Amino acid sequence: MHAGMFAKRPASRTASARGAVLAKRIWKNRAYFLMLTPGIVYFLVYKYVPMYGAIIAFKDYDLLAGILRSPWAEPWYKHFQFFYESPYFTQLLTNTFLISFYRLVFGMAPPIILAILFNECRVRWFRSTIQTLSYMPHFLSWVIIYGILLAFLSQSTGLVNRWLAALGLDPVPFLTSTEWFRSILIGSDIWQGTGWGAIIYLAAIAGVDGTLYEAARVDGASRLRMIRHITLPGIRNVIILLLILRLGHILDAGFDQIYIMYNVQVYEVADIIDTWVFRTGLERMNFSLAAAVGLFKSVIGFVLVLGANRLAKQWGEGIW
Secondary structure: OOHHHHOOOOHHHHHHHHHHHHHHHHHHOHHHHHHHHHHHHHHHHHHHHHHHHHHHHHEOOEOOOHHHHOOEOOOOOHHHHHHHOOOOHHHHHHHHHHHHHHHHHHHHHHHHHHHHHHHHOOOHHHHHHHHHHHHHHHHOOHHHHHHHHHHHHOOOOOHHHHHHHHOOOOOOOHHHOOOOHHHHHHHHHHHHHHHHHHHHHHHHHHOOOHHHHHHHHHOOOOHHHHHHHHHHHHOHHHHHHHHHHHHOOOOOOOHHHHHHHOOHHHHHHHOOHHHHHHHHHHOOOOHHHHHHHHHHHHHHHHHHHHHHHHHHHHHOOOOO
């Protein structure tokens, strides 16, 4: 037998063969790749290309000079150091983590509960009506929601404080009090997003095998037991997936909402990294500082996603 039969094929030939196989697969599934194209283009243009601009975190960025001609910062960690040595660093980090943690803890359960209630409701017109009403707040801007909060919670003209005054009680400064502000912030966020978030869990519940419920009914299981042993385990992977994705944005405490709702009197409990960067970085044209803080947040979020995914694999399935 000839010895050359067992010799390794040239790498170029192997690569070309793999390329040919890949090209055939792409052509065979060209319709699917065509549908993927808009999403791929979106992520390339808005997610990956802007990463190039992150280098201004290590430069003294000059708007007129541009990214390439702007001088490098001396030392390279100058803007990171400025943020770290800021007297507000600890307060900003604490507020950001606390508000995000409260959103995560108190905001995860309501959509799940609401989706289960919708799934268990047998009166179709009632379920459709309540579902429509529940996700309508998602389409309201935070400006409108803040106007609604003012109408109810304003210290001077708010409906709630008028009721308190009618009962002989002192008015409560809900929107300017450090004791109440975070609760109102989280409460309004849950009110806006619960109905919309329930749609995802409803879709997940619809994918649970119906024969499991039929078998449970034959065995005499109650609705609560079916929810506990069939519905919740059936959507567990979706819950873990959304939890991991939300952990990646743990330092995004909701700039739009907080910027509209906060004021000087509640800076102590409401000022987060994003609002500070907007005031200190963008309003003063210090784009390098804003980029440095954004890069810092991205690294923290990336580490948290990796850790959460590894932890999720021990409980069930992760994202990858």
